[in-house]
Amino acid sequence: MKDYAQLTKEELLAEKEKVEKVYKDYQAxxxxxxxxxxxxxxxxHDKCMPILDALSSKDDYHASNGFDVRNYGLVxxxxxxxxxxxxxxDTRPENIILGGNASLNLMYDCVCRGYCFxxxxxxxxxxxxxxKFLCPVPGYDRHFxxxxxxxxxxxxxxxxxxxxxxDMVEKYVNNDDAVKGIWCVPKFSNxxxxxxxxxxxxxxxxxxxxxxxxxxxxxxxYVVHYLxxxxxxxxxxxxxxxxxxxxDMVYEFASxxxxxxxxxxxxxxxxxQANIEDIKKSLTKQTIGPDKVNQLRHVRxxxxxxxxxxxxxxxxxxxxxxxxxxxxxxxxxxxxxxVGTFTNPKGGYFIMYTTLPGCATRVIxxxxxxxxxxxxxGAPFPYHKDPEDSTIRISPSYPSIEDLGKAAKVFTVCxxxxxxxxxxxxxxx
Amino acid sequence: MKDYAQLTKEELLAEKEKVEKVYKDYQAxxxxxxxxxxxxxxxxHDKCMPILDALSSKDDYHASNGFDVRNYGLVxxxxxxxxxxxxxxDTRPENIILGGNASLNLMYDCVCRGYCFxxxxxxxxxxxxxxKFLCPVPGYDRHFxxxxxxxxxxxxxxxxxxxxxxDMVEKYVNNDDAVKGIWCVPKFSNxxxxxxxxxxxxxxxxxxxxxxxxxxxxxxxYVVHYLxxxxxxxxxxxxxxxxxxxxDMVYEFASxxxxxxxxxxxxxxxxxQANIEDIKKSLTKQTIGPDKVNQLRHVRxxxxxxxxxxxxxxxxxxxxxxxxxxxxxxxxxxxxxxVGTFTNPKGGYFIMYTTLPGCATRVIxxxxxxxxxxxxxGAPFPYHKDPEDSTIRISPSYPSIEDLGKAAKVFTVCxxxxxxxxxxxxxxx
Numbered sequence: 001m002k003d004y005a006q007l008t009k010e011e012l013l014a015e016k017e018k019v020e021k022v023y024k025d026y027q028a029x030x031x032x033x034x035x036x037x038x039x040x041x042x043x044x045h046d047k048c049m050p051i052l053d054a055l056s057s058k059d060d061y062h063a064s065n066g067f068d069v070r071n072y073g074l075v076x077x078x079x080x081x082x083x084x085x086x087x088x089x090d091t092r093p094e095n096i097i098l099g100g101n102a103s104l105n106l107m108y109d110c111v112c113r114g115y116c117f118x119x120x121x122x123x124x125x126x127x128x129x130x131x132k133f134l135c136p137v138p139g140y141d142r143h144f145x146x147x148x149x150x151x152x153x154x155x156x157x158x159x160x161x162x163x164x165x166x167d168m169v170e171k172y173v174n175n176d177d178a179v180k181g182i183w184c185v186p187k188f189s190n191x192x193x194x195x196x197x198x199x200x201x202x203x204x205x206x207x208x209x210x211x212x213x214x215x216x217x218x219x220x221x222y223v224v225h226y227l228x229x230x231x232x233x234x235x236x237x238x239x240x241x242x243x244x245x246x247x248d249m250v251y252e253f254a255s256x257x258x259x260x261x262x263x264x265x266x267x268x269x270x271x272x273q274a275n276i277e278d279i280k281k282s283l284t285k286q287t288i289g290p291d292k293v294n295q296l297r298h299v300r301x302x303x304x305x306x307x308x309x310x311x312x313x314x315x316x317x318x319x320x321x322x323x324x325x326x327x328x329x330x331x332x333x334x335x336x337x338x339v340g341t342f343t344n345p346k347g348g349y350f351i352m353y354t355t356l357p358g359c360a361t362r363v364i365x366x367x368x369x370x371x372x373x374x375x376x377x378g379a380p381f382p383y384h385k386d387p388e389d390s391t392i393r394i395s396p397s398y399p400s401i402e403d404l405g406k407a408a409k410v411f412t413v414c415x416x417x418x419x420x421x422x423x424x425x426x427x428x429x
Numbered sequence: 430m431k432d433y434a435q436l437t438k439e440e441l442l443a444e445k446e447k448v449e450k451v452y453k454d455y456q457a458x459x460x461x462x463x464x465x466x467x468x469x470x471x472x473x474h475d476k477c478m479p480i481l482d483a484l485s486s487k488d489d490y491h492a493s494n495g496f497d498v499r500n501y502g503l504v505x506x507x508x509x510x511x512x513x514x515x516x517x518x519d520t521r522p523e524n525i526i527l528g529g530n531a532s533l534n535l536m537y538d539c540v541c542r543g544y545c546f547x548x549x550x551x552x553x554x555x556x557x558x559x560x561k562f563l564c565p566v567p568g569y570d571r572h573f574x575x576x577x578x579x580x581x582x583x584x585x586x587x588x589x590x591x592x593x594x595x596d597m598v599e600k601y602v603n604n605d606d607a608v609k610g611i612w613c614v615p616k617f618s619n620x621x622x623x624x625x626x627x628x629x630x631x632x633x634x635x636x637x638x639x640x641x642x643x644x645x646x647x648x649x650x651y652v653v654h655y656l657x658x659x660x661x662x663x664x665x666x667x668x669x670x671x672x673x674x675x676x677d678m679v680y681e682f683a684s685x686x687x688x689x690x691x692x693x694x695x696x697x698x699x700x701x702q703a704n705i706e707d708i709k710k711s712l713t714k715q716t717i718g719p720d721k722v723n724q725l726r727h728v729r730x731x732x733x734x735x736x737x738x739x740x741x742x743x744x745x746x747x748x749x750x751x752x753x754x755x756x757x758x759x760x761x762x763x764x765x766x767x768v769g770t771f772t773n774p775k776g777g778y779f780i781m782y783t784t785l786p787g788c789a790t791r792v793i794x795x796x797x798x799x800x801x802x803x804x805x806x807g808a809p810f811p812y813h814k815d816p817e818d819s820t821i822r823i824s825p826s827y828p829s830i831e832d833l834g835k836a837a838k839v840f841t842v843c844x845x846x847x848x849x850x851x852x853x854x855x856x857x858x
Contacts, residue, residue: 293693
């Protein structure tokens with residue numbers, strides 16, 4: 001097949017007719033498929049079930065420091081779980097505050113504290129005329145949801161293959177004291193699958209923020225989420241910040257949500273001692289502490305980083321064929337047509353498809369009308385506005401292989417159809 | 430023994446010498462005892478251990494609506510757990526939002542949302558010159574900690590035997606639109622053990638707040654926490670508010686923290702549909718939802734309110750002898766001396782001791798110097814200021830019977846000594 005852009009109008013119309021017929025056949029099937037959210041599949045969770053047995057009524061219920069995990073206390077969690085999460089996050093246990101089942105909540109709370117009380121004695125953000133966050137795009141919709149909720153202005157930062165455009169990041173952070181944060185997913189970024197290079201991490205660590213209360217919100221959500229045996233390392237941002245004389249500049253986050261149970265894992269943030277002290281001042285007012293029984297359950301099951309990595313190989317056995325099936329389908333159906341490009345990540349939870357500019361919304365709409373739910377157009381951008389209307393996040397993790405095969409096929413048909421419409425000038429309204 | 434106030438100076442000095450000798454003997458023992466926090470004892474928690482087995486790898490992991498509790502979703506929790514908590518809180522499942530392991534965090538979040546975003550479209554509190562909360566005293570230190578954290582002015586409301594002074598509550602709430610809330614523990618209040626009468630609950634429900642965003646923060650923390658077979662009921666504030674035409678005026682809170690594991694229970698708030706919709710707007714930004722695995726675990730173990738009540742009888746078997754031992758000791762050692770009064774509650778977690786005015790701080794100090802940690806003086810009051818310096822919260826739940834016997838004895842000696850010093854004019858500095 002030739003590149004669509006090279007076709008004459010007649011050829012395009014003929015192709016359209018063919019594609020439309022296929023599309024209508026799919027529509028007639030009454031499919032109900034979903035590639036919209038980065039959820040583990042039931043079969044992944046089946047492999048997590050022994051976690052439930054890792055702390056039974058017959059087991060010892062004391063943390064390594066002798067603390068009875070059943071009772072109140074330890075607002076920042078048990079030492080054993082700090083060790084486990086620190087090892088996973090490539091940092092030290094004393095840098096860790098443990099949270100509940102959702103690292104998103106830890107991030108929300110950090111932003112909320114900045115808004116209500118200020119960070120380390122700085123002016124609370126609600127008293128400032130303007131607060132801005134930098135948002136490397138495409139990025140994670142829930143990050144942008146948090147900053148939008150607090151009325152924070154979000155500024156798009158383009159992503160390169162090795163991380164955000166650092167020239168632009170430096171320009172903003174080092175000159176504008178209204179810039180209080182940047183959202184980062186440094187490893188297998190959501191949705192682009194980008195892994196930050198050492199140079200990018202070092203440039204982050206060497207920022208010279210105009211605002212004392214600027215923090216890097218470093219969401220290491222996919223820190224051990226490999227699809228293949230190849231372990232991909234990034235530099236530890238906390239020690240790089242220390243080396244650069246910016247020890248307090250980063251809040252790092254992670255959780256076991258896509259390691260153990262998505263809705264019932266444990267979360268952690270890692271940061272400097274000074275930040276921890278600052279955070280604990282309000283944390284002690286907010287809660288009696290996270291669920292330490294669940295922390296100990298995770299420690300007993302995983303034991304250490306090796307335990308986590310072994311478990312992640314089991315998870316990859318479920319994920320890998322799904323990613324490969326989608327990529328194979330995209331390749332077989334679309335390559336050579338000039339209808340877009342897609343990522344082929346080595347970890348994380350997403351494939352990103354980039355259509356011709358102006359086609360993403362229509363592709364997603366066509367998918368929906370054929371019974372395939374995709375993440376909403378614009379979701380990976382602040383205010384849901386994709387300036388190019390070209391980014392589509394594909395989540396292959398949840399559906400069964402059979403459903404996924406169908407969904408991917410439907411998707412390719414929708415990409416073809418939307419692109420043809422676009423080239424014919426039909427979807428410019 | 431005669432009332433201390435009737436003794437001559439010489440008799441008092443002689444008594445002081447005797448009491449001091451006993452005190453020093455206790456000091457010499459190097460005790461390390463704690464009656465400071467309302468924590469369940471290890472033996473109570475031992476009886477909760479089967480909860481850990483209520484959801485194992487062999488069990489079905491679906492909620493009653495078929496939802497897989499392991500995965501993301503259901504930001505307000507699973508329907509089965511809503512039913513359980515609704516039955517316990519004497520309300521309807523549709524009024525329930527489930528939280529994480531700490532109801533304190535639910536309360537904090539409610540205050541925080543009022544501060545950041547406003548309640549149902551009202552002006553966010555951070556934009557107002559003055560926000561006030563009414564605080565029935567003595568009350569729960571952690572409630573006051575939350576409001577203090579947000580710079581909210583706290584106003585003491587005296588407690589009567591059947592609840593707060595409602596004349597004063599009505600005067601403030603109905604006339605001052607800066608009054609946005611009142612903290613209530615309506616059943617077995619912390620620390621006074623007060624149970625709100627039907628009349629008090631109805632007067633609450635019939636408030637005519639000057640502020641549209643006034644809410645009653647109704648912390649039903651001890652809703653099923655009976656020490657004896659006698660079940661003590663209070664009116665359901667939510668339906669009373671509905672009847673009074675004030676359906677949105679109350680946020681009710683409860684948790685299983687002193688039912689299952691103190692640090693690993695489930696929490697809930699109950700409120701009107703309109704409030705739930707308002708709350709969900711920001712809740713969906715804040716979290717992917719609470720730990721539904723733990724919710725299902727609790728449902729499987731307790732099944733329904735009867736299951737909870739049966740379990741609470743087991744808890745009472747541990748608690749009752751502790752309460753009775755402390756009350757017996759106080760009675761035997763102090764009655765007739767005119768050195769104070771104490772409560773003898775039928776539920777909850779605390780005994781309240783009221784010293785002569787001006788003696789509480791000194792009693793607690795003497796206890797500390799003899800190795801017995803008590804809740805800090807002033808803790809049950811906003812800003813830690815007990816205007817009479819007479820309220821002491823005794824928490825009998827945690828220590829072993831043996832330790833508790835010693836601790837209670839030491840406490841009575843300290844009460845005697847502080848009172849004598851007071852009557853001799855020695856501790857007025």
